[in-house]
Every structure is written in C-alpha cells, then in structure tokens.
Amino acid sequence: MALFLLLRRTPVSTMAMLLPFLSPSLSCRRFRCCYSQQSVRTGERDHGPGRWKLLLDREWLLPNPATKLKEVYLEEEPKAGKRSGTLSFHVIRDDLLHPIMGGNKLRKLDAIIPFFQGHGITDVVTCGGCQSAHTAAVAVACAEHGMRAHLLLRGERPVIPTGYNLVAGMYGQVTYIPRSEYSERKSMLQKHAVRISDANSASVAWLHSPELCAELPIPDSQPIVPDMRVASGDLYKSSGPRKIAILNEGAGESFALLGLIRLVDYLSQPSCFGTEGILRIVVDCGTGTTAVGLALGIVLFGLHWQVVGVMLADNCEGYKRHAESLLSEFRQQSVPKKLYCDFPCQGDNLPIIWRERCRPRKFGKIYAGEIGACQHIAQSNGILLDPIYTLAGWEVAQELCCEEESKDGAKVALLHTGGTLGLFGLAQRFPHHFE
Ligand SMILES: Cc1ncc(COP(=O)(O)O)c(C=O)c1O
Numbered sequence: 001m002a003l004f005l006l007l008r009r010t011p012v013s014t015m016a017m018l019l020p021f022l023s024p025s026l027s028c029r030r031f032r033c034c035y036s037q038q039s040v041r042t043g044e045r046d047h048g049p050g051r052w053k054l055l056l057d058r059e060w061l062l063p064n065p066a067t068k069l070k071e072v073y074l075e076e077e078p079k080a081g082k083r084s085g086t087l088s089f090h091v092i093r094d095d096l097l098h099p100i101m102g103g104n105k106l107r108k109l110d111a112i113i114p115f116f117q118g119h120g121i122t123d124v125v126t127c128g129g130c131q132s133a134h135t136a137a138v139a140v141a142c143a144e145h146g147m148r149a150h151l152l153l154r155g156e157r158p159v160i161p162t163g164y165n166l167v168a169g170m171y172g173q174v175t176y177i178p179r180s181e182y183s184e185r186k187s188m189l190q191k192h193a194v195r196i197s198d199a200n201s202a203s204v205a206w207l208h209s210p211e212l213c214a215e216l217p218i219p220d221s222q223p224i225v226p227d228m229r230v231a232s233g234d235l236y237k238s239s240g241p242r243k244i245a246i247l248n249e250g251a252g253e254s255f256a257l258l259g260l261i262r263l264v265d266y267l268s269q270p271s272c273f274g275t276e277g278i279l280r281i282v283v284d285c286g287t288g289t290t291a292v293g294l295a296l297g298i299v300l301f302g303l304h305w306q307v308v309g310v311m312l313a314d315n316c317e318g319y320k321r322h323a324e325s326l327l328s329e330f331r332q333q334s335v336p337k338k339l340y341c342d343f344p345c346q347g348d349n350l351p352i353i354w355r356e357r358c359r360p361r362k363f364g365k366i367y368a369g370e371i372g373a374c375q376h377i378a379q380s381n382g383i384l385l386d387p388i389y390t391l392a393g394w395e396v397a398q399e400l401c402c403e404e405e406s407k408d409g410a411k412v413a414l415l416h417t418g419g420t421l422g423l424f425g426l427a428q429r430f431p432h433h434f435e
Pocket of ligand 1: 103104133134250284285286287288289290291389390417418419420
C-alpha cells in the first residue's frame with residue numbers, strides 16, 4: 001500500500017528511473033545506452049579504442065551491464081605475506097542477472113531481443129536439446145517482450161518435465177523433433193518457420209545470414225540486415241502481419257557478440273578490473289560464441305586480457321572456424337564502413353587460449369564425484385555450479401591460479417555462465433549421481 005501511494009505521487013520522470021528496480025522481470029522497456037559527448041569531442045572515439053563504443057550505442061535488453069564480482073580463495077584464508085590475488089580468483093556472477101535467463105544466455109540476447117522488437121518481429125523460432133538453457137531463455141525473453149517463441153527440442157518429450165524443459169514449455173511453444181530430422185538444423189528451422197507462418201501474410205527471416213536465405217529458396221524469405229541505429233518499432237508496425245525470425249541453436253550468432261563486448265566494457269571500469277592489469281577470463285564453451293564475444297571486446301578496447309575458453313563440445317579447429325565465421329559476419333553486419341580496416345578479421349588475432357577441461361570427455365558425460373564437487377562448492381562458497389558447463393570452468397580457473405602464482409601477477413576471473421537449472425534435468429536422468 002505504501003509503495004502504491006509512493007508511486008501515485010512520483011513524477012513520471014522519476015518513475016522511469018525507478019522502473020528497472022521495481023520490476024522483478026526485465027519489463028517491456030528497452031534501454032538505450034549512450035556514451036559521453038566528451039569522448040566524441042576529444043576525438044577519442046575516432047582514433048583510440050574509445051571509437052568502438054559506437055557499437056554500444058544501441059537498445060539493450062538489460063537496463064545496465066552491471067554484474068556482481070565475488071572473490072573465491074583456494075585456501076581457507078589468504079596467507080599473510082602472499083601477493084594478493086595469487087591464490088584466489090574472481091567469479092563474475094552473471095548467473096544472478098535473472099532468475100531463469102541468467103548467465104551468458106542473457107548476454108547473448110542483450111542486443112538481439114531489442115533488435116527483434118525494433119524490426120517488429122512477432123515470432124522467434126529456435127532449437128536446442130531437451131534441457132537447453134538457450135531455448136528456455138529465448139522463451140522467457142520473448143514472453144516478457146511481447147513475442148512468441150517456437151522451440152524445436154531434440155528427441156522425445158520427457159515423462160516428467162523439469163529444469164529448462166519445464167521452463168521452455170511454460171513460456172514457449174514446444175515441438176519435439178526426431179533426432180534424424182534435427183541433425184539437419186538449417187532446413188528443420190526454416191521448414192518450421194514457414195509452417196507457422198500464415199501462408200502469404202507472414203515473412204520469415206534468419207537473423208544471422210543473408211546468404212542462407214538464398215541457399216534455401218523459400219518464398220517470402222528475406223534477410224534481416226542489422227542496422228546500427230534501428231529505432232524501436234519504426235520499420236514495421238506491430239499490428240501488421242506476423243514476422244518470424246529464426247535464431248541459431250545456442251544463439252551462435254555474430255549479433256550475440258555485442259552483449260559480451262558490452263560486458264567487457266563494464267568489467268574494464270576502475271571499480272571492476274580496470275584497464276591496466278592482466279586478466280584471464282575463463283569461460284566454459286559450447287558453441288564458443290561467448291568466448292569469442294569477450295575476446296573481441298578485449299581487442300577492440302585495447303586491453304591486456306585473455307580469454308581461456310574451456311572446450312566442451314568441439315575441438316580447437318572447430319572453435320577457431322566458428323570464431324572466424326562470427327568475426328566475418330560481425331564485420332559485415334555491425335561494423336561501420338569507416339572502421340572496417342581496423343577490425344580484427346582473423347580468428348587467430350583474438351586473445352583466446354582454447355583449453356581442454358581438466359578431465360576431457362564426450363560432451364554431456366558426468367564422472368562420479370562431480371555432483372559432490374558442485375555440492376561442496378555450493379556449501380563453502382554459496383555458488384551453484386553444474387557438472388556439464390560451469391564446474392569445468394571452475395576447475396580450470398583453479399588450475400590457472402596455481403599456474404599463475406609465480407608468473408606475471410595476472411588476475412583470474414571465471415565468468416559464471418548460469419545454467420544451474422540444468423541440475424534438475426541431470427537429477428532426473430542420472431539419479432544415482434545425486435545419492
Ligand atoms: C551454462 C552454459 N555455459 C556455457 C554455454 C556455452 O555458451 P557458448 O555456446 O556461447 O559457448 C552454455 C550454452 O548455452 C550454457 O548453458
């Protein structure tokens with residue numbers, strides 16, 4: 001009641017400032033991030049790393065890029081006399097950004113969702129495994145922002161829905177796809193998008209690849225070419241025909257890199273890691289898109305940082321190929337022509353060390369004792385991990401701390417990519433690991 005009275009008396013301008021704090025969800029507003037005119041006046045924006053801030057001058061899903069940092073010590077207490085930071089690492093708590101979408105899913109959608117809204121997209125089609133955190137995040141983000149999510153999940157409906165599968169079903173329209181059909185992802189996504197369109201009145205577009213539409217000659221298929229400065233709703237009217245966008249599995253899209261570049265910009269503030277020191281950011285990799293986005297931000301802002309990408313679903317060559325294609329797509333879609341020549345096109349120019357997880361294995365496999373390790377970390381640090389993704393990053397961060405101890409004084413940070421609802425699906429599939 002008191003809150004109601006306060007809101008009634010609050011001027012509209014103040015209300016606008018309060019809204020992000022009052023709303024438990026991300027609300028239907030989008031947020032524009034503008035950079036200071038001072039950097040424009042000084043010319044920093046045109047010549048130094050500051051010129052890349054232009055990329056961040058757009059609508060975002062997150063009201064601001066802030067995230068919590070927590071320092072974790074490998075020993076009970078940091079020993080007196082030791083250089084600080086040598087036996088500790090920082091956890092970038094992106095898992096806390098949202099109750100369901102937390103972690104890298106939200107960063108990848110940070111620029112994509114407002115972009116869809118700006119183009120009047122009404123329906124989004126994407127795909128993933130039965131317990132895919134990505135499909136659940138897309139479903140939640142779409143529902144929160146007035147779009148419908150159509151989720152193609154690999155395999156069969158589980159007997160009891162739980163974890164991300166449950167969330168996907170609550171927020172989105174789920175269709176289960178036989179594994180044989182799922183293996184042809186591009187044609188599966190395109191076919192489904194055309195199926196849900198109302199014959200002649202709807203259009204279907206891929207977010208990422210104009211060429212792909214030419215490859216698959218479906219009527220009404222047209223590329224969306226991301227515009228640096230699309231104003232909300234001014235291209236298409238929301239009351240018009242349905243507009244269907246197709247989003248790659250895992251949001252493995254060049255457009256997803258923008259949210260990670262924004263995160264690097266935030267982390268380089270003096271109140272976080274600053275711009276001077278050496279930092280190694282560890283990130284567990286599925287498609288590798290998150291790692292590439294972080295590394296691209298590091299290059300563009302001229303930082304002495306590195307990304308350590310823990311390879312979970314592919315080998316080094318596969319990740320490098322993906323990095324290469326993301327960069328060339330990104331340059332084509334998001335880099336202003338005047339900055340083309342300065343943009344790093346070669347995947348090899350990115351500061352990424354691709355590294356095996358401590359105990360390499362086939363993606364998705366869990367070893368005995370790993371649920372216990374997650375339990376121990378949760379109980380001693382208050383940080384929940386899952387054995388498929390984030391435990392792999394945690395173990396590598398620990399290893400790096402020990403390796404770096406006597407070296408260049410680099411700090412180590414682990415990006416918590418979220419994914420903890422995945423534990424529910426694992427508990428259902430492998431109950432013996434949780435006994
Ligand atoms: C918890 C978690 N970590 C990491 C990843 C992999 O991210 P990327 O595909 O960007 O490498 C995923 C995939 O969605 C994930 O759910």
